[in-house]
Amino acid sequence: MSSIKPITVYGHLGATPNPPKVLILLKLLGLPYTHIEKALTDDPTVEDGIKHTNFTAINPNGRIPAITDPNQNDINVWESAAILQYLAEVYDKDYKFSGKDLEERTLINEWIAFQISGQAPMSGQFLWFSVDRLHKAKYGEQAPEHVIIRFKNEVRRIYGVLNAHLEKQKAKGSDWIVADRLTIADVAWIPWARIIPAFDPTLLEELPAFKAWLERMDALPAVKETYAELNPPPMA
Template identity: 40%
Template structure:
């Protein structure tokens, strides 16, 4: 049985099975990236629900794994050289899992880097811009009721980025063509999230991006990805 005692987070969220990947997350656009990837890869894992309402992501135990206090994070008891490894940042986790199993990323070097660049496109653009749009459009709407600039700025930049994605997806089933990869996973969770969490489908004019809309539907109807979107479940 793996010894995870070096990770203080396991004191607050004990591992029932320390021999499998431990996932610390929530059903947010960033959080579900990892559960979707784990489901797609068929890896055994144990999800732990991190409550934003209780500010658990800022607890000393959680920050011992991710000092930035953000979900998701994982512990893999079977890391490099057979030693446990803890990781945070969703993009880094996706890359680690894909390379660990040899799936969800092209095998050739050129394809691998092309895939990684689209992962970074999401991390640097799609996620932050859609997140800021959602914050001002919904979460902080009362604070900017007399100032339309924040919503307009992030709406317009989000639409521009969706246009970039539209251009990439025209004539392609997935971002990398015929292969579903971590580039799709990291991106569709945010395009979906801007709709279901922020109600942004109309104001962001998803209808003007038919390739994106069709791709999003393909992503969310994949059985494994659909399962991952509902993990972790809030404990009763």
């Protein structure tokens, strides 16, 4: 793919959960890219911020990630799930990480839909209300305990669904969410899956199939390289 021009990725260094998906898939596909770090600020006057007009022209929602693909008339694609599906459709011609047929495509789409409608928002709300430097720092008081419990339980329910599904996949001889191989469904689930256990330490022990899947994902070179890129060691 040496003739392919680098795809521009708008993201952010650190632990933000959505940009890593895009970088992981780009690495899996062997695609060149340029990573542009955006400032996570709601101030529309900050020129490199996500709310400045030079970025909302690319993503009207003013969120990361987004991409611009010079190989396809500079098309802008935003929302991480849409980017995964776009990259798979345009560049995964051998269906290494996407659906080979209608059944596989449907299953992949279902699990990506569950990720963006369930795993991501529930995980985000759980952290927002339970981590002091988020809700408490903004409003000056701890969130009500029943709110924290509500979102923690929902996060646990969602990972329980994933764990049960992975157990069924294992019984069929697969280590992955869909089919018999790593797909963009797995890529979609990995960033939040790496974050949440640090805030709910018993989760992995209670969900062994999920734990084993997470260890497999973390062992992938594309995942290791992505997080090394986004979390560089401090300079000596």
